[in-house]
Amino acid sequence: MFHIKKLVLVVMIAGLFGMLMVACNGGNDEASGENNQPEENETNNNDTNEANEANDEPADDAADYPDKSVQMVVPYSAGGGTDTVARAISEFIDFEESLVVSNIEGSGGAIGTMEVVNADPDGHTLLMHSVTAAVSGYHTGLFDTKIWQDLEPVASMVTQSGGIVVREDSDWETVEDLVEYAQANPQELSVGLPGIGGGAHIISAIFADAADIEVNYVPFDGSADSRAALAGGHIDVMAGFVSEFYDFIQEGEFRMLASTGSERSPQLPDVPTFTEMDIDFVLNHRNGIFAPQGTPEAVIDKLNERLEEVTQNEEFITLMDGLVTESAFLSADEFKEELEELDAMIEPVGELIRNEE
Structure with a gap:
């Protein structure tokens, strides 16, 4: 009888111990679950932040440009x-x-x-x-x-550079010759313009201002008319850009006295710049x-x-x-x-x- 009671007591103690172990493990699982929950939330927050950052990035306005002609x-x-x-x-x-x-x-x-x-x-x-x-x-x-x-x-x-052009048979061999004549004869030097306010007019006006001379401007309806007037002796000088005069210079009709470039034109390497002539004028x-x-x-x-x-x-x-x-x-x-x-x-x-x- 004593042995039976002792056996029952051992079984009860073992059962109680087992219950305690289960309870402890359950508590640890819950604790572990509580510790993992913030990690899950943190992951979700990181995903949200990354999505927000992606939305904040500026769109490439030129990704599909041009999408039509x-x-x-x-x-x-x-x-x-x-x-x-x-x-x-x-x-x-x-x-x-x-x-x-x-x-x-x-x-x-x-x-x-x-x-x-x-x-x-x-x-x-x-x-x-x-x-x-x-x-x-x-x-x-x-x-x-x-x-x-x-x-x-x-x-x-x-x-390209611009320049001042005269006829090949002109008495003015250099810019100095031209300036000397214009200073001695105000308003006598006739300068042809393809149009009022265009590039040729700008070159002429800046040159006249820098050289302290007064000239007589003669407007025409385009470069062709003004070049014809220069070739025919109806005007003394014409201003413009190298491409407008290049063929005429090569054919011996016109002579460019100076160019507006910061360096000599590669197409007209023998033509000095205005700055070489001590005239402060550069215009490309x-x-x-x-x-x-x-x-x-x-x-x-x-x-x-x-x-x-x-x-x-x-x-x-x-x-x-x-x-x-x-x-x-x-x-x-x-x-x-x-x-x-x-x-x-x-x-x-x-x-x-x-x-x-």
């Missing part, structure tokens, strides 16, 4: 220098969509320019313009505002591309990348050489700086030009 407006008639460069770019640029050149001429380039100023700022309407004309428009009264500030400078891709003529104000920066950056590739294309470089133009890329920031410098250069002669109209 791009129109490049040239505010002059077809066949001119600006138009030729624009069409070369359209041929060589690596775009998913076509780049179409549209000539919207009239009012000295104002109509085509305003077409782009008022276009949607999505990068699908661009302006190819003479940089000199784009800046001088305000100073010559063509625009009420500095129109280049109403646009986004995208890039400039080509450049550029064609530049503009977009409507508010065009996304990512689109401007993508355009910069593709346009710079064009200027490095050997076929494009060769084509520009044939146009007596140098392939020379300026980024958006560099282009804007160039515009500001040109604006400061033209401003002092702006009033003189307006008074001559």
Whole structure:
């Protein structure tokens, strides 16, 4: 009997001990569960934070650009220098969509320019313009505002210098000869202009101001008419850009006395610069591309990348050489700086030009 009671007691103690062990394990499991719960919450929070951070990242506004054809407006008639460069770019640029050149001429380039100023700022309407004309428009009264500030400078891709030209048989062999005559005979030196306020007018006005001479401006309806007048002896001098005169110089009809470049033109290495003649005057003529104000920066950056590739294309470089133009890329920031410098250069002669109209 005693043994039976002892056995029952042992069994009861063993059972009680087992229950205690189960209870302890259960408590540990619960404790473990409580410790794991924050880790699960932390994981969920991390996922949420990562999703929020992803949503906060700026979208690439140029990822699908261009998603339709791009129109490049040239505010002059077809066949001119600006138009030729624009069409070369359209041929060589690596775009998913076509780049179409549209000539919207009239009012000295104002109509085509305003077409782009008022276009949607999505990068699908661009302006190819003479940089000199784009800046001088305000100073010559063509625009009420500095129109280049109403646009986004995208890039400039080509450049050439300008100069002062006389007939080959002229008595003026150098710029010094020309200045000496003009100072001794105020208003006697006749200077032909392809148009009022254009690049040739800017070159002439800055030269006259820098050399402290007074000249008589004679306007014509375009470069062809003014060149014919010079060849016929109806005017004494003509200003303009190298590409306008190159063939005539090579054929022995005209002589360029000085160029506006910071260095001598590679096409006319024997022609000195104005700075070599102690006349403080440097003006490189550029064609530049503009977009409507508010065009996304990512689109401007993508355009910069593709346009710079064009200027490095050997076929494009060769084509520009044939146009007596140098392939020379300026980024958006560099282009804007160039515009500001040109604006400061033209401003002092702006009033003189307006008074001559």
